[in-house]
Amino acid sequence: MATTPSTSKTVLVTGAAGGMCAGINRRLAEAGHTVLCVDLDPAAAKRAADEISAAGGQAASFEVDVADEASVQRLKEAVTSEIGAIDALINAAGILDRKYLMDHDVASFKRALDINLVGPFAMIRTFGPELVQAGSGRIINISSIAGTTGYPYPSYAASKAGLSNLTRSLLLDFWGTGVTVNSICPGVVDTPMVIQEVRDQVARKVPTGQIVDPAEIGALACFLLTNDARNINGADLLIDGGATQLFQLFDRPATAGADA
Template sequence: MSETTTVPRVVLVTGAASGMGAGHARALAAAGWRVALADVSDPGPVVAEIEAAGGQASRHVLDVTEPEQWTKTIDEVTAAYGALHGLVNNAGISRRMRFMDTSEEVWRQVLAINLDGPFYGIRAAAPLMRESGGGSIVNISSISGQIGYFSPSYSTSKWGLRGLTKSAAGELAGWGIRVNSVHPGLVETPLLAGADGFVESAVASVPLGRMARPEEITAVVRFLLEDASSYMSGSELTVDGALVSNGLYHRILTEMEGELS
């Protein structure tokens, strides 16, 4: 996006029918972005909500694992807005499955959605973003893409997305497109529904003492999409309440409370 852009900017958000993707879409629309919401589930209800609130949005049914569906979605965005300045690769699934329990099917499915999807998306969207004067791509990875995490498919997909981000950042810089990754820790969304024991134990390792609210991730996504981050590309932003940097010793010190002077 050129620094002098005055027309409303257009952003495509995947996985926008629920959870954080829907939250990003609502907040971006409220901030004046025209938002294309894409999801394998119908994002129509969220589009209706945005429109009722006075925002501009469009609905796109997209399975991110299918390259031809990406082509169709970008064609729809071109027809609707004639431009694209932002892409948020947010769609993702989690399988908290131990290494030896991970089947080929789960491995392939998680890699297909979490890693193939963003690759197809960047490849499909970049030419329109270039024609639009450049823009910003935000890939939603995870702290599981920064540390060893027990669930191999999820962790590998998120590490891969971090690498894809850095590769694309170099390649697309010449087209005026910035590419960065966001690494949330634990966030209160349906993705973690039913994982109460896991969440409770994990929060005990979070120095800030709680999960993130979805809007705390949205704020970082918006920062990376907009000109406030105009010199950032190939970067990764960790949004985890200090879990990765300090979680280990936070837990140790809590458990040893009173034993250390």
């Protein structure tokens, strides 16, 4: 693993034990950043941190339930006590509740919003002041193209649409502070969460014909942490192989250049 550069940052990643975060964590560590692996499952968070440490990187683990404001506050106290201030926050914790409208009740719908939308809000509200103090803090929300296109599972689509709009709305709060707030919006990502039926549609629905590797999301996150990205702010950054541009409108042409 590369030697930690002078531009290394302390990056807190929620949902760090999830499949997508394996690639994010690895890329952050390879870039020389210290990764704080935070998850609802403390044992899984520790395994994620241990993997980074075993590869020569710097990492620590913490427990949090992002849907519980008191838990978020306890996390803040623990991180401050054991690590100090953070330089960047990546909100990657989330759930995909595969329920259609009539399968949901209000409680299950709210639970998805609590984790996918209220959780990032609570994390940003809690850690935002120290990101401002850093003068160049970074907030990265892992949203989804589902927030733009819609999705068969309404709680997921609604929460991700809200997260992307929260990203844009927070520009006022961080105006002039040096803190940037952006969303990464993946398409179909190669994680255990993706069912085979969806994988089978990638060649037909995604212009590049490729599923997104989690490491690609990590690479984009690493770029957003750099000074070269200081003027990327309030953006929904798509990493979907072009799927959003043609979502549910066209299938792949039968032959190259064929009329749609």
